Amino acid sequence: MSFTFTPERRARLDEVIGRYPRKEAALLPALRMAEEQAGCVDYDAMEHVAEILGVSPAKVLGVFTFYTHYRRPGTGRHLVQVCATLPCALRGAEGVFDAFAKELGIGKDETTKDGLFTLKKVECLASCGTAVCVQINDDYVENVTPDKVAGIVKDLREKK
Ligand code: FES
Numbered sequence: 001m002s003f004t005f006t007p008e009r010r011a012r013l014d015e016v017i018g019r020y021p022r023k024e025a026a027l028l029p030a031l032r033m034a035e036e037q038a039g040c041v042d043y044d045a046m047e048h049v050a051e052i053l054g055v056s057p058a059k060v061l062g063v064f065t066f067y068t069h070y071r072r073p074g075t076g077r078h079l080v081q082v083c084a085t086l087p088c089a090l091r092g093a094e095g096v097f098d099a100f101a102k103e104l105g106i107g108k109d110e111t112t113k114d115g116l117f118t119l120k121k122v123e124c125l126a127s128c129g130t131a132v133c134v135q136i137n138d139d140y141v142e143n144v145t146p147d148k149v150a151g152i153v154k155d156l157r158e159k160k
Pocket residue numbers: 083084085086087088089123124125126127128129131132133
């Protein structure tokens with residue numbers, strides 16, 4: 001196992017664990033901390049989290065794969081997540097997704113060859129009032145329409 005939390009993160013995780021009646025309740029924040037530390041969550045990180053929380057690695061994997069929001073190894077620098085749930089769908093999410101796919105030259109769950117972008121469809125991002133909502137890394141881009149996509153991608157490319 002090559003992933004271990006830094007002492008500072010481990011202390012923070014222990015503090016979070018202390019807020020719950022059972023250690024395994026801290027699974028989601030533990031995965032988020034692993035992601036913060038390593039830039040993604042790999043199997044080593046999942047095993048480490050499982051050991052700390054006293055659960056099986058399979059349980060951690062099951063939770064990890066249930067959520068689309070965690071970064072997997074190989075995820076591009078800009079993780080573009082287009083909400084595809086009903087309110088966003090009714091406001092044109094499919095067209096927004098297609099515009100990103102065309103602009104980036106990739107499909108669902110794919111990463112551009114230069115490693116800059118990964119494109120995903122996700123469930124509700126809890127910003128239904130500003131549909132179509134797209135999460136790019138930790139930021140929300142709201143009221144997205146297909147005609148805005150080229151500009152969004154251009155800005156991200158310039159940021160690198
Ligand atoms: S349905 Fe898209 S943010 Fe809720």
